[in-house]
Amino acid sequence: MRCEEVAALLPELVDTNTRHLSVERHVETCLRCQAELARYRKLLRAMQQLRLHTLEPAPGLIAETLTALAVEGERRAARSALSGRRLAYAGAIGGTAVAAGAATAAVLIARSRTRRLKLAS
Amino acid sequence: MVGDTELVTAAQAGDREAFDELVRRTYSDTFTLARRLTGNEEDARDVTQEAYLRAWRGIGKFRGEAQFSTWLYRITANAANTHLRRRRRLRADPLDEFNDPPEPRREVQPAEVVEAADLLDRVAAAIDMLPEKLRQVVVLRDVYGLSHEAIGEELGISVTAAKVRLHRARRKLHDAVYGPADAGGSESEEGSAHAV
Numbered sequence: 570m571r572c573e574e575v576a577a578l579l580p581e582l583v584d585t586n587t588r589h590l591s592v593e594r595h596v597e598t599c600l601r602c603q604a605e606l607a608r609y610r611k612l613l614r615a616m617q618q619l620r621l622h623t624l625e626p627a628p629g630l631i632a633e634t635l636t637a638l639a640v641e642g643e644r645r646a647a648r649s650a651l652s653g654r655r656l657a658y659a660g661a662i663g664g665t666a667v668a669a670g671a672a673t674a675a676v677l678i679a680r681s682r683t684r685r686l687k688l689a690s
Numbered sequence: 691m692v693g694d695t696e697l698v699t700a701a702q703a704g705d706r707e708a709f710d711e712l713v714r715r716t717y718s719d720t721f722t723l724a725r726r727l728t729g730n731e732e733d734a735r736d737v738t739q740e741a742y743l744r745a746w747r748g749i750g751k752f753r754g755e756a757q758f759s760t761w762l763y764r765i766t767a768n769a770a771n772t773h774l775r776r777r778r779r780l781r782a783d784p785l786d787e788f789n790d791p792p793e794p795r796r797e798v799q800p801a802e803v804v805e806a807a808d809l810l811d812r813v814a815a816a817i818d819m820l821p822e823k824l825r826q827v828v829v830l831r832d833v834y835g836l837s838h839e840a841i842g843e844e845l846g847i848s849v850t851a852a853k854v855r856l857h858r859a860r861r862k863l864h865d866a867v868y869g870p871a872d873a874g875g876s877e878s879e880e881g882s883a884h885a886v
Contacts, residue, residue, distance in 0.1 A: 580856075580857045580860035580861050580864065581853075581857050583860070608864060608867075608868050609860065609864060611809070612813065612860070612863060612864055612867060612868075613832060615809050615810055615813040616813060616817075616828070616832040616833050617832070617833070617835075618810060619726075619810060619813065619814060619817075619833050620833050620834060620835070622722075622810065622814075623718045623719060623722045624718070624721065624722040624725050625718060626717065626718060626721040626735070626738070627731070627735075630717070630721070630735055630738070631713065631714060631717050633735075633739065634713060634717070634738065634739045634742050635710055635713060637739050637742075637743060638706070638709070638710065638713070638742060638743065638746055639706075641743055641746065641747075642706055642746075
């Protein structure tokens with residue numbers, strides 16, 4: 570195996586448990602590829618350490634986010650109040666329609682009964 | 691001091707104060723991730739805010755199977771991806787030329803990578819120089835330890851694509867920090883290529 574072929578595989582092999590025997594055999598006897606592998610390992614360790622290096626946000630950014638959350642909360646509350654009111658309106662309209670329907674039906678039934686009694690007499 | 695788990699439970703019940711406290715505790719961490727994903731402070735600020743708004747809207751869906759911070763990382767990764775995609779689309783919009791020119795972004799010069807004394811600074815500067823798509827994957831995988839599956843889900847790409855991008859990102863980082871492998875690198879003891 571040539572150094573170039575090994576170099577192309579190192580970024581992938583540096584943190585996997587998969588064993589690549591021909592690469593291992595080459596690296597064992599090649600100082601240049603050993604150095605390359607060591608660099609990749611160092612690079613990976615440095616990136617893992619970066620996780621612990623927290624960057625400080627500019628002052629005021631937390632307050633900005635908390636304000637945005639408060640606005641979002643108000644919007645949500647307004648929306649749910651509006652939808653609650655809409656539900657109440659819809660219920661009232663529905664109830665009125667049902668009552669009106671029932672009243673009309675009662676009048677029609679009463680009229681038809683009166684007509685039938687007149688015909689019978 | 692109230693623990694994060696109690697705060698999450700309270701926030702899930704609608705307690706905004708509890709959620710605000712979670713924001714205060716995790717803000718620097720979330721901002722750092724956003725900064726590393728976007729490569730600049732201005733985008734990081736927008737992404738961090740968007741991530742917390744999404745987290746507040748979705749707090750009820752958090753089941754506690756993973757840590758709250760990991761859940762937040764995934765939301766931040768997704769928010770950063772949406773933000774960067776939207777910005778790429780806007781840049782490609784031909785009508786953009788009629789608008790004000792965008793603020794010039796501070797780009798890290800390759801010389802800065804070499805000049806930075808500390809390896810961590812060199813790596814951080816080299817990450818900033820990576821193309822967005824490669825930077826997102828390498829930050830999520832190598833810095834924050836997310837799985838390829840989680841990265842694929844949050845960035846909307848396949849696991850194979852995530853692995854390919856990671857491979858390319860590591861190679862580019864290696865070349866930026868140590869010089870291209872073919873040139874022998876600044877620390878190599880021997881130069882000649884040979885076959886075994």
